[in-house]
Amino acid sequence: MTGKERLAALFDSANSQGRAVFMPYLTVGLPDPESSVAMFTAMAEAGADAFEVGFPYSDPLMDGPTIHEAGLAAIQAGTTVAVGFDLVAQIAATTGKPVIVMTYVNPVLAVGIETFVDRLVEAGACALIVSDIAVGETQEITAACSLRGIGYVQFVAPTTGTDRLREIVATDPVFVYGIAELGVTGERRQGSSNLTTLAATLRAVSEVPLVFGVGISNPEQAAAAAAVGDGVIVGSALVRRVLESNTPEDAVTALRSAVKAFASAMTR
Amino acid sequence: MTDYRPDTSGRFGEFGGQFAPETLIPALQELEAAFEVAWSDPGFHAELDALYASFVGRPTPVYHAKRLSQRVGAEVYLKREDLAHTGAHKINNTLGQALLTQRMGKSRVVAETGAGQHGVATATASALLGLECVVYMGAKDIERQALNVYRMRLLGAEVIAVHKGAATLKDAVSEAFRYWVSSVESTHYIIGSVVGPHPFPFIVREFQKIIGTELRQQMSGEPGSFPRPDVIVASVGGGSNAMGIFFPWVRSGVDLVGVEAAGHGLESGAHGASLVAGTPGVLHGSRTYMLQDRDGQVIEAHSVSAGLDYPGSGPEHSYFRDEGLARYVAVTDVEALSAFHEFSRLEGIIPALESAHAVAWVLREAASLKGKTVVINLSGRGDKDVQQVAAMQGDEDA
Ligand SMILES: Cc1ncc(COP(=O)(O)O)c(C=O)c1O
Numbered sequence: 001m002t003g004k005e006r007l008a009a010l011f012d013s014a015n016s017q018g019r020a021v022f023m024p025y026l027t028v029g030l031p032d033p034e035s036s037v038a039m040f041t042a043m044a045e046a047g048a049d050a051f052e053v054g055f056p057y058s059d060p061l062m063d064g065p066t067i068h069e070a071g072l073a074a075i076q077a078g079t080t081v082a083v084g085f086d087l088v089a090q091i092a093a094t095t096g097k098p099v100i101v102m103t104y105v106n107p108v109l110a111v112g113i114e115t116f117v118d119r120l121v122e123a124g125a126c127a128l129i130v131s132d133i134a135v136g137e138t139q140e141i142t143a144a145c146s147l148r149g150i151g152y153v154q155f156v157a158p159t160t161g162t163d164r165l166r167e168i169v170a171t172d173p174v175f176v177y178g179i180a181e182l183g184v185t186g187e188r189r190q191g192s193s194n195l196t197t198l199a200a201t202l203r204a205v206s207e208v209p210l211v212f213g214v215g216i217s218n219p220e221q222a223a224a225a226a227a228v229g230d231g232v233i234v235g236s237a238l239v240r241r242v243l244e245s246n247t248p249e250d251a252v253t254a255l256r257s258a259v260k261a262f263a264s265a266m267t268r
Numbered sequence: 269m270t271d272y273r274p275d276t277s278g279r280f281g282e283f284g285g286q287f288a289p290e291t292l293i294p295a296l297q298e299l300e301a302a303f304e305v306a307w308s309d310p311g312f313h314a315e316l317d318a319l320y321a322s323f324v325g326r327p328t329p330v331y332h333a334k335r336l337s338q339r340v341g342a343e344v345y346l347k348r349e350d351l352a353h354t355g356a357h358k359i360n361n362t363l364g365q366a367l368l369t370q371r372m373g374k375s376r377v378v379a380e381t382g383a384g385q386h387g388v389a390t391a392t393a394s395a396l397l398g399l400e401c402v403v404y405m406g407a408k409d410i411e412r413q414a415l416n417v418y419r420m421r422l423l424g425a426e427v428i429a430v431h432k433g434a435a436t437l438k439d440a441v442s443e444a445f446r447y448w449v450s451s452v453e454s455t456h457y458i459i460g461s462v463v464g465p466h467p468f469p470f471i472v473r474e475f476q477k478i479i480g481t482e483l484r485q486q487m488s489g490e491p492g493s494f495p496r497p498d499v500i501v502a503s504v505g506g507g508s509n510a511m512g513i514f515f516p517w518v519r520s521g522v523d524l525v526g527v528e529a530a531g532h533g534l535e536s537g538a539h540g541a542s543l544v545a546g547t548p549g550v551l552h553g554s555r556t557y558m559l560q561d562r563d564g565q566v567i568e569a570h571s572v573s574a575g576l577d578y579p580g581s582g583p584e585h586s587y588f589r590d591e592g593l594a595r596y597v598a599v600t601d602v603e604a605l606s607a608f609h610e611f612s613r614l615e616g617i618i619p620a621l622e623s624a625h626a627v628a629w630v631l632r633e634a635a636s637l638k639g640k641t642v643v644i645n646l647s648g649r650g651d652k653d654v655q656q657v658a659a660m661q662g663d664e665d666a
Binding site for chain 1: 277285286287288289290291292293294295432433438442445446449450451452453549550551552553555560562563564565566
């Protein structure tokens with residue numbers, strides 16, 4: 001099965017169980033490359049269905065202070081792109097869960113688009129998300145992914161109009177990342193009011209799975225997203241728990257209980 | 269005169285493009301459309317030209333710098349953008365973009381600033397047109413350009429300190445983008461240079477090319493005008509004053525020289541010379557020469573001059589570089605500071621530290637410039653830098 005097919009199967013099976021897919025985001029190499037895999041195994045045991053593995057970047061324009069800080073810490077701890085791929089391979093192998101790599105565009109270009117996607121395949125990743133580009137600048141990357149059976153994830157924002165939405169789904173994304181809240185990643189006290197509208201607008205043009213992310217901070221907000229979407233991504237709320245922990249063991253404990261709570265909010 | 273525009277993907281050759289998150293794409297498309305309508309509307313030009321004439325003081329004069337000419341052994345002229353209202357070329361762009369903001373029905377603008385000149389120019393245009401104004405500025409720059417911070421606040425802008433990274437221009441641009449992502453429906457981002465995703469590099473160049481267009485009139489070589497230049501020199505941070513003066517002279521046989529910041533020296537790694545010593549990558553939305561490591565992580569820049577302390581430059585400069593339409597060089601902090609002093613005493617004009625880089629290159633290259641007609645784009649005045657230089661060098665030579 002290709003990475004793309006594995007993800008499609010995951011959405012199907014969750015759907016038939018009447019629940020949304022829970023995909024926690026965590027920066028790779030956090031708190032350091034040695035303890036990174038343990039964070040993901042803990043989340044897998046606590047009920048994560050798949051992972052968004054974030055490659056750290058020096059200037060993450062779509063990220064708020066929490067993920068920015070995490071990225072700088074991971075880079076500081078020695079998480080190069082090569083180390084990142086190495087960790088992705090270990091995470092994919094030890095957890096058995098589908099891994100979606102999330103990165104910014106410049107590291108992909110620095111490595112080379114084809115080489116980057118080849119590495120994804122070698123590491124056993126299923127899909128790729130590039131945070132700071134959108135349809136118009138994604139052709140080369142989606143072509144390289146599609147050739148190699150790697151899924152590509154496109155974004156839809158509250159500002160996206162219907163014509164553009166059609167262009168987006170026409171690129172055959174493995175799922176659509178619905179930006180729940182205008183703005184960058186980070187925790188929000190208020191839940192999003194855009195979920196239903198976004199879901200309805202997308203459903204009018206396509207059946208592609210819709211996964212909500214950005215600003216989803218607690219299980220109540222996650223449940224609201226799960227009610228109208230096919231999946232939920234939680235990032236900053238988990239990353240913060242790792243940053244706040246004094247030891248990797250504390251981080252594992254904190255992640256385990258947080259992921260358990262989020263995962264149980266997925267049932268519709 | 270050249271009148272080319274980027275291609276439909278916003279590229280100048282292989283540089284530029286629109287590497288922006290989905291949230292911003294509709295706003296970038298709206299901006300491009302609004303600009304196209306405005307730029308072909310005589311009413312818009314009339315409004316902008318009237319402001320240039322009576323609010324900014326355009327055309328800015330060309331001055332024959334006689335003592336500097338003697339010192340260098342060339343005929344050196346200054347394009348006096350330092351005399352533009354608010355003290356730098358930045359106002360040419362901010363007035364244009366503020367008028368566009370009104371046309372798009374938005375009531376608030378956000379901007380980044382390094383030296384504070386773009387922040388002051390944005391705050392000024394906002395006060396003039398009654399727009400709300402938010403400016404992001406690196407904490408380090410807030411310290412070294414304190415005068416401009418106070419000016420922005422006097423003009424009614426909210427100045428927000430950025431403590432991330434090196435707390436300089438790059439970090440301010442990133443924060444301004446993040447703010448824009450969160451507020452895009454009500455806010456326009458007045459970017460301060462020929463950088464960013466398409467259509468920004470194109471729009472800012474169009475607003476800044478007035479510098480070079482005026483110069484073509486002022487130095488046409490016709491009777492009653494100054495002689496035609498052989499060389500035009502401008503400092504390059506993001507590259508807006510340089511592109512503004514270069515563009516109307518492209519492929520005209522004039523040697524166009526962009527001067528970047530060599531900081532502590534190119535070999536030290538602590539500099540802002542992306543065109544001289546960088547490699548192509550994507551920074552702040554466009555593909556351009558930038559400072560980065562093998563993994564594509566952005567390397568912090570360094571310059572004594574806050575306006576040149578940036579690890580990238582505009583994509584059109586990258587195109588000019590690779591096509592040989594202009595050449596790019598770099599001068600160090602030490603050379604720029606020395607030029608700052610020497611120029612002040614020779615000409616009775618205190619230059620901005622950014623502009624002092626262009627002056628420094630002319631002083632260094634005296635031998636090869638002998639007998640030539642050289643124009644320096646004096647992009648700004650140095651009032652903002654006086655405190656910083658005094659603190660660095662001690663009062664005795666300030
Ligand atoms: C006086 C002056 N010159 C030059 C610059 C550099 O910017 P650019 O390269 O866009 O002209 C600045 C930026 O702050 C400036 O204030």
